[in-house]
Amino acid sequence: MSWLNAMIDRLRYRSVPPPEDRSRMRAVANNLVLHLHPTRVPAPALRFSRTWGLGGISALLSVLLIATGVLLMFRYDASIERAYPAVQAMETVIPFGSLLRGIHHWAGNLLMITVVLHMVRVFASGGFRGERRMNWVVGLGMLVLVLTFNFTGYLLPWDQLAFWAITVGTGLLIYVPLVGQAISDFLLGGPEVAQSALRNFYALHVALLPVVLIFGLSYHFWRVRKDGGVTIPPQSEQVTKLTTIPHLVTAELGVALITLAGLVIFAMAVPAPLEALANAAHPPNPAKAAWYFLGVQELLMHMHPLAALSLAASGLLGLAVLPLWDRDTSDEGVYFRSQTGRRAGMIGAALAIVLTPLLVLVDELWLDLPTLLAPISTLISNGLLPLLLTLGGLAGIYAGLRGALRARHSEALVGLFSFVMVALVVLTAVGIWFRGPNMALVWPF
Numbered sequence: 001m002s003w004l005n006a007m008i009d010r011l012r013y014r015s016v017p018p019p020e021d022r023s024r025m026r027a028v029a030n031n032l033v034l035h036l037h038p039t040r041v042p043a044p045a046l047r048f049s050r051t052w053g054l055g056g057i058s059a060l061l062s063v064l065l066i067a068t069g070v071l072l073m074f075r076y077d078a079s080i081e082r083a084y085p086a087v088q089a090m091e092t093v094i095p096f097g098s099l100l101r102g103i104h105h106w107a108g109n110l111l112m113i114t115v116v117l118h119m120v121r122v123f124a125s126g127g128f129r130g131e132r133r134m135n136w137v138v139g140l141g142m143l144v145l146v147l148t149f150n151f152t153g154y155l156l157p158w159d160q161l162a163f164w165a166i167t168v169g170t171g172l173l174i175y176v177p178l179v180g181q182a183i184s185d186f187l188l189g190g191p192e193v194a195q196s197a198l199r200n201f202y203a204l205h206v207a208l209l210p211v212v213l214i215f216g217l218s219y220h221f222w223r224v225r226k227d228g229g230v231t232i233p234p235q236s237e238q239v240t241k242l243t244t245i246p247h248l249v250t251a252e253l254g255v256a257l258i259t260l261a262g263l264v265i266f267a268m269a270v271p272a273p274l275e276a277l278a279n280a281a282h283p284p285n286p287a288k289a290a291w292y293f294l295g296v297q298e299l300l301m302h303m304h305p306l307a308a309l310s311l312a313a314s315g316l317l318g319l320a321v322l323p324l325w326d327r328d329t330s331d332e333g334v335y336f337r338s339q340t341g342r343r344a345g346m347i348g349a350a351l352a353i354v355l356t357p358l359l360v361l362v363d364e365l366w367l368d369l370p371t372l373l374a375p376i377s378t379l380i381s382n383g384l385l386p387l388l389l390t391l392g393g394l395a396g397i398y399a400g401l402r403g404a405l406r407a408r409h410s411e412a413l414v415g416l417f418s419f420v421m422v423a424l425v426v427l428t429a430v431g432i433w434f435r436g437p438n439m440a441l442v443w444p445f
């Protein structure tokens with residue numbers, strides 16, 4: 001049996017490297033970690049409630065999406081005849097194909113959520129001001145990138161869900177003044193969603209966007225380090241610093257393992273959806289956009305597309321100029337700025353929970369501005385007027401918080417931000433669950 005012992009020895013030697021190799025491997029891993037992080041980090045920055053691990057989870061999901069996406073490319077074919085059968089084959093015959101597709105699909109959806117929550121966390125802890133203002137804008141770019149990633153990926157299975165969501169989504173683009181038609185023509189490569197659209201979406205999804213993501217994330221991470229790390233409250237006494245290895249790395253590994261395990265279990269239990277083959281002659285009823293655009297689609301139910309898109313663009317612009325709008329760094333790192341800021345945030349959220357569904361109901365059931373103001377152009381009665389009323393309402397909330405709570409500018413902005421974010425969540429929920437055939441309001445339960 002000497003050959004067996006020799007083989008076991010060889011295997012043992014291979015699976016457990018000798019001590020000098022192990023220390024070299026550890027040195028390489030440590031080196032990699034210390035390229036991303038400084039050698040020591042302030043103890044308060046390590047508290048889980050500082051970041052909730054949301055930036056790290058988003059980074060992990062981005063890497064996972066690229067890895068699973070590359071594997072999916074081995075079997076996918078961006079042709080309108082072969083894309084659907086290829087995806088069907090992944091679901092039925094290719095070993096682990098369904099799991100791989102499920103992980104890619106759910107990681108993309110989860111990334112949408114974690115990126116938005118990460119942005120909320122950065123806003124809440126005041127991490128968008130001072131030297132971090134540039135990284136806030138870079139982050140916003142990443143948010144738009146993640147949206148575009150999801151949007152371009154949505155079409156690829158070429159099923160009914162994909163075809164009609166993209167038809168509805170790109171249909172909105174033509175309302176963007178001046179450039180909307182050109183962007184739609186560029187994306188679709190023709191007047192409708194067909195072969196050129198599938199090819200263009202595929203090229204963007206697997207070639208251009210990943211490159212921009214890799215460069216964008218590298219710059220984002222580099223800036224986090226350069227700007228002094230995660231935002232922490234000013235310390236009255238000398239703050240203790242802990243070594244990155246093992247303190248930070250152990251925490252990051254723990255969060256990564258829990259996220260990965262949760263995602264794999266979820267993808268095993270709930271496979272990625274695949275409906276019937278796309279059919280341009282049979283629109284589903286209702287035809288809805290992808291879930292992350294349903295908030296904007298819901299706005300379209302209540303105002304002229306130009307007004308709805310202007311409102312969405314104002315929101316994005318408001319976020320982009322936030323570092324100029326609020327430069328007060330005196331409360332840096334303090335969640336919601338102060339006790340008053342916290343109260344302003346809660347009032348903003350409560351107002352959004354009550355007012356948003358109420359306004360949806362009033363507009364749907366009673367108020368018909370275009371009929372009421374019949375002689376006026378619908379661009380004004382159903383566009384400019386609701387747009388100005390909404391912006392006026394937002395200004396009213398800000399002024400109310402300043403007056404009633406005696407909130408500082410920074411604290412009132414917390415209330416305004418929480419109103420807008422919660423209103424967006426409510427509109428999205430209405431679009432997902434409360435819109436049925438012909439987009440009429442329905443009771444889902």
Ligand code: HEM
Binds near residue numbers: 055058132139230
């Ligand atoms: C794929 C998208 C993104 C990834 C992977 C990512 C990743 C990260 C990571 C790992 C950090 C270090 C702190 C932490 O773990 O939370 C961080 C910090 C930061 N991120 Fe992001 N981020 C993304 C998108 C965004 C967005 C949408 C914004 C805001 C609009 C943003 C703004 C910032 C800022 C200003 C910081 C530094 C301030 C602080 O941490 O207190 N990021 N990001």
